Amino acid sequence: MALKAELHCHIEGAAAPELVIQQARKYNQSTEPFIKDGSFVWHDFTSFLAAYDFAADLFRTEEDYARLSEHYLTSLARDGAIYSEVFTSPDHAMKAGLSPKAYTDALGEGMARAKAKTGIEGRMIVTGVRHVGVESIEKAARFAATCGHPLVTGFGVAGDERIGTMEDYVRAFEIAREAGLGITIHAGEFGGAESVRDALDHIRPSRIGHGVRAIEDPDLVRRIAEEGIVLEVCPVSNIELKVFPSFAEHPFPALRKAGCKVTLNSDDPPYFWTTLKREYEVAAEHFGLSQKDLHAVTRTAIEAAFVDRKTRTALLARLDAAAPKA
């Protein structure tokens, strides 16, 4: 099995329906109409976000969050992942009545448990959410910059790309950059190529969440390749959310051919009926990647990971020891 690494997964969006049902029982809540027959129910980006927020609201205590990250990272490791970065959301924690620090410590505890069981290395990217507002995004950046948690190594912005402009988030990213955090921002998912260009001009990230609609502008694709910007591509998410109509029309192969650094990620796996393993299978089946190509994708992810040099060297050594022969 190819070794894998993931850079783009929202921890609240990684909660499997079985786990969410257990949480609902614990808090005496109904899962209607958001879960039916053991599967999340939504039909567009807005209703996806509603189901996501409903499930997130059922994680309320430190132990709930520790279970969530332990559960997810353990399942990733079972599928061959050696590295996982998850997006965390202090806004969701506060809504559930937990401080950002207690929430982050709890997720870190779950990651430590998963590492003890499986060896998987994990890091957290604190994120602000566009549809919650600019002020909360700056607050998230200040928290990320000052929390001092050893597994918090990045800052990002996610949420509804139809809300706000890149200029709105410059200050938040300055705070994060000054604190030495890695920088990634969602762009070019529901926004077009101009959203990716604005992100590069105003935010100067090393990585872009999605970025796939850069394909609409050949000059921008060249720029991404030349500047070595890493794209956190989430193919199944893009198809399920109808960013592209089919895998045949997904730009992953074209971006890769143009020299862009591409990685494979699951975004919010159970909402899209996917796993990181399935993303790698999709890349093999629909985009024609060989085992050697998939290995190179994992290498790109580890090279772009928000980790210190020692950790990166150790991860690359582990990866290279398992390089496919052909």
Ligand SMILES: Nc1ncnc2[nH]cnc12
């Ligand atoms: N696919 C996605 N795009 C933007 N924000 C998100 N938050 C969780 N999943 C997301």
Ligand SMILES: [Zn+2]
């Ligand atoms: Zn995302």
